[in-house]
Amino acid sequence: MRTTVRSILTPLALTRLALGWLSFGVLSALAPLLDAPLSTGILWLLLAGIVAVITVCAFGVVTEAEHLARRLGDPYGTLVLTLSIAGIEVILIAAVMLGPGEHPTIARDSVMAVSMIIMNLVVGAALVIGGLRHRQLRANRTGVSAYLGMLIVLLSTAFALPGLLGVGGAFAPAQAIGIIALTILLYGFFLVRQTGAQRADFQEVAESAPAAASDARPGGPTGARPAAHRTELLGRTILLIALVLPIVLLSHDMAVLLDDGLARAGAPVALSGVLIAMIVFLPETITTVRAALLGEMQRVSNLCHGALVSTAGLTIPAVLTIGLLTGQHVLLAESPVNLLLLGVTLLLTLATFAGRRVTALHGAAHLFVFALYAMSVFS
Template identity: 75%
Template sequence: MPTPSLPRTVLTPTAVFRLALGWGAFLATVLAAPVLSGPLTAPALWTVLAGIVAVIVVCAFGVVGQAEHLARRLGDPYGTLVLTLSIVLIEVVLIAAVMLGPGEHATIARDSVMAVSMIILNLVVGTALLVGGLRHADLRPNRTGVSAYLALLVVLLAVAFAFPGLIGTGGAYRPGQAVALAALTVVLYGFFLVRQTGAQRADFQEVRPSPVAAHRPRDPGAEPEPAGAAARHRPEVVARTLLLVATVLPIVLLSHHMAALLDDGLARAGAPVALSGVVIAMIVFLPETITTVRAALGGEIQRVSNLCHGALVSTVGLTVPAVLTIGLVTGQRVILAESPAHLVLLGTSLLLTAVTFGGRRVTALHGSAHLMVFVLYGLAVFS
């Protein structure tokens, strides 16, 4: 039986439809910008927002599918790293684009990264552990890998949110401090990537096979590839990576394009404006959230950590140097220092993560505790 050609294997009708839908919706919002920028009636406003969210959800499932194919071909941590870096890099570029645009955006990086931190550490992790713990009784993370993530997160989040208020001026680093910390953050993050994909790769792999996969009928096309077979599938890996990025990009662009509409809608509903950043961050990381929950349902608890904690390490490790550099080049003030309430919530989240993943196994009860912290964050946003 002839093997299907690579374009037909990767660019399936469904994948093409999702690409056309995502980019078509983005083009429509660009062309309709003069209309959308004007005052809209409440029904029209919420209809447009609902349409954008629907398109994002459809595209998100396409991203998840490509990520799962890559995870099977590359294995962890490479498989999850492709999805994580695709989303995080685009997010960093968009934050940089906002800062380089007109107007003052002194707190855009702080607000975005804080929202992402609380969503990943508590909402996504909590949901994944809850659904995974209810299905599987013995979920054992690779504690060495989680410990490595936490070591970096403690340092990077302190650099991002705590130290600007302690050693900086008005919540922002001085130029000399910004240069040193931007360079050190890049070096630390680069060293982390080298170790994660090299000598310490085993620390980020599952402790034991997925309990679901162990009882599945063997499917040669769905099994992780041996190390020697990677080169054979290089064209497919490259093609799927490009398709993943092409599907992720309209998701992020639509999310940020809808920010003004969402701000308008929340203002009409009497909700705090800060809620807009939380909603945008949730939509941007929707593909990664879906992938994380599916990994938890499959019993792949270390993949949950790789997707969540790895994404946050990448977000902070790339965003902080980028915004500090832009601030130095353009002379903009970059305020990073967080409020005491948010610092307490962040510290609680990191401590809870250490307790959750430091035990012999994780359970649904741990997930409920993380979700409780996210509720507290929601209360802080509305206070």
């Protein structure tokens, strides 16, 4: 027991925990001073500090989720990691929506940024790095196909349907209730299948067999025995929650300062969503690149596509619910440019993973599309 506790509460983990809670305590004590108008220099300095603390805590969350992933095995372990990341994303978006001021497009901008960052920047970088190191990279095509099917439905419902069925780019209250229910049911069914009858579709394919669902490695990491590590699993889960809480508490202050800072700088409104997405997915990006270096292409897909499915499946119901409860106008309909880029991204993903192997050239194409998205943000 003592050895297990010592392996969980490492000096680095305790430092992250202390930094997160101490920062929240300091900001709470200075709250009366922060209510007054701040100079631009102090505002950006304070914002940079909060972002740094949130990033450090997010790395801690991902670290604990990775430990849980190794004990639980795929797809359960990767699911813990992606749900942790998606949860942080939902928390930050909700903090902005519940903060002062009107932010009708924050959910749309954040989820769109997450989509472009994950499916093009992160996947592209992973494929380039992995493709240059390994000649044979293959993902489980059935698993990738399942992710892609979910993404086509969820993202088109979020970004295209409001402009066609909604009012002013937003769902009417009755429509929002229906979308919330349908999204929760679909995402719940996906989780049941991913962790149950179709779990082999989300495992690495065998080296000597064709890339198909039946090729998942038998007796792989899914066969891990969580009961044998119950104390460690419980301890790491508690630590993960303790690291998430400072992110929740600090995100409100970050949202207020970020809104003020971008307004003073005259930056595009969509840049707020891009910054939130980059903060949240930086730790998972590093994890994905590590998987690519090891040639674990299905893990790359689980981390990237699985994270985006979780983000869309959790964020859309959450923001629509907040909109219904607070009376806020939740604008989800995307611009024609972003809808085109999203369609190109989905088609490119299909072309990339439908072949017998993926290459660095596929990755370069994904990076190209992300560069186009970055240009559109500042256009």
